[in-house]
Amino acid sequence: MDKTESNFIEKDLQNDLVGFLKIKFDESNVDIDLDEKEKLIFFISENLLKEKFDLNSLDENLISKIRQNSDFFSFLVSKSAFFYLSKIDVKICKTALAKVENLLLKFEELINMVTWKDNSFIGFDNESSFLYSSNNIIDTFERIKKDGESIVFMNLYKGVPIRSKAFVVDINDGAVAFKLENELQEIAMKIDGKAFILTNDYFSKYIKADISYTNFLDKSVVLENFIYLLNMPAAEREYIRVYPDILAKVMLNTKDEVVIEGKLFDLSENGLGVVSEECSNLQAGYDVNVSFDLDTYRCEKINGKVMNIIEYDNSYRYCIKIFPDRTARKKIVDYVQRREHEIVLELKNELNNYI
Numbered sequence: 001m002d003k004t005e006s007n008f009i010e011k012d013l014q015n016d017l018v019g020f021l022k023i024k025f026d027e028s029n030v031d032i033d034l035d036e037k038e039k040l041i042f043f044i045s046e047n048l049l050k051e052k053f054d055l056n057s058l059d060e061n062l063i064s065k066i067r068q069n070s071d072f073f074s075f076l077v078s079k080s081a082f083f084y085l086s087k088i089d090v091k092i093c094k095t096a097l098a099k100v101e102n103l104l105l106k107f108e109e110l111i112n113m114v115t116w117k118d119n120s121f122i123g124f125d126n127e128s129s130f131l132y133s134s135n136n137i138i139d140t141f142e143r144i145k146k147d148g149e150s151i152v153f154m155n156l157y158k159g160v161p162i163r164s165k166a167f168v169v170d171i172n173d174g175a176v177a178f179k180l181e182n183e184l185q186e187i188a189m190k191i192d193g194k195a196f197i198l199t200n201d202y203f204s205k206y207i208k209a210d211i212s213y214t215n216f217l218d219k220s221v222v223l224e225n226f227i228y229l230l231n232m233p234a235a236e237r238e239y240i241r242v243y244p245d246i247l248a249k250v251m252l253n254t255k256d257e258v259v260i261e262g263k264l265f266d267l268s269e270n271g272l273g274v275v276s277e278e279c280s281n282l283q284a285g286y287d288v289n290v291s292f293d294l295d296t297y298r299c300e301k302i303n304g305k306v307m308n309i310i311e312y313d314n315s316y317r318y319c320i321k322i323f324p325d326r327t328a329r330k331k332i333v334d335y336v337q338r339r340e341h342e343i344v345l346e347l348k349n350e351l352n353n354y355i
Contacts, residue, residue: 018045024076032065040066137226140202141168141176152198153180155188156234158243158343159266162188163198169220175212176226180219184344187351190214195223198235206232216354241268242339250274250292252318253301258282264292265317269333271307274318282318284308290322297331299324 021041025032032040039062066073144151145168154163164182171177180186189195189211197207206229213222248264252274262276272290282288289301308319324332 014045021045021076024079036062036065137203137207137228138171138174138176141171144168144202145171149202151178151200151202153178153185153189154196154198154232154235155185155192155194157188157191157347159241160340160343160347161234161237161240162347166221175222175224177213177220177222180221183216183219184347184351186214186216186219186221187347187354189221191350195221196229196232196235198232205229206235216351237268239268239270240336240340241266241271241273242336242343245339245342246293246295248292248294250290252282252304252320253289253291254282254286260318262318267294267332268336269329270323271319271321274320275312275315276318277315279316282306282309288320290320294331294335297328299328299331302328 018041021044022037025037025041043062148167150165150167152163152165154161156162162182162184164180164185166178166180166185169177169179193211195209195211197203197209199206208227208229209223210225211221212224215221243266244264246264250262250264250272252258252260252262258280260274260276260278260280260282262274262278265273265275267273272292284306286306288304288306290304291298291300291302293299302322302324304320304322306318307321310317310319
């Protein structure tokens with residue numbers, strides 16, 4: 001696709017989005033006048049394809065309107081994302097999927113902005129593209145410490161969630177020291193390279209932070225550079241998803257005989273990931289049959305549905321929701337439970353290298 005053709009496609013998508021936004025505004029009962037509506041529609045549709053949002057185009061009155069109706073604007077942006085992405089021709093793999101990735105980052109920024117309800121400093125982190133307000137987060141940690149309450153950390157290690165309750169013990173110049181209850185949490189943080197905090201009565205959004213200091217002997221950690229996350233899918237999974245210890249070949253078949261061969265990336269009771277170098281016209285929402293070997297058991301033609309397709313440099317990850325029968329489900333559950341136990345033991349052995 002040449003640059004001229006790409007520009008025409010982007011313009012068509014932008015026009016479609018403007019029409020979609022007008023319909024959603026008209027269907028709502030949001031207290032906003034015609035001029036404000038037009039400005040917000042223009043802001044959303046114009047800025048999504050740019051590298052950075054032009055926040056200067058929003059005056060204080062519009063920002064105030066967004067905050068007063070944050071639930072509607074969160075809904076609006078989320079629905080717009082699905083609408084916009086549905087219009088992209090994913091058959092043009094490299095161009096379309098790269099555009100999808102950029103659009104998701106833009107929607108992520110915008111949702112963070114429109115759901116913001118605090119009047120403290122607002123900015124966008126250049127590297128992460130997340131909205132942050134360190135002062136607001138630090139103030140909340142002050143309240144948590146004063147109230148004697150705890151927070152919960154969560155990290156993934158080879159797919160297994162590692163959680164720990166923790167208490168705030170000190171706050172100094174934007175850095176916060178925590179005392180952990182689960183000794184495995186600190187090593188999971190170190191391997192992950194980040195710390196993640198779950199939502200609670202004090203924080204309505206998940207939080208990510210950098211690790212500035214760890215002490216494995218007394219289970220303490222010091223964190224800094226706190227930012228809010230748009231979402232944290234790993235915290236909302238219904239079942240544990242483990243990385244396999246086997247090289248399992250997976251076959252994906254559709255009713256139209258589209259066949260994709262790949263390797264098992266991860267596995268849970270109701271889903272799996274498949275990594276393949278093959279890019280076909282398989283799309284999210286397609287029904288598939290999934291076949292793979294799990295130890296000595298053959299999972300043959302399990303019903304599944306493509307939920308997402310993630311593009312890497314030279315491969316694709318197909319995220320599949322599966323509906324195994326009773327026999328296959330038991331085999332999968334047994335394998336996942338065994339792997340979970342093995343992975344936790346691996347993490348304990350890793351911890352022993354530091355204490």
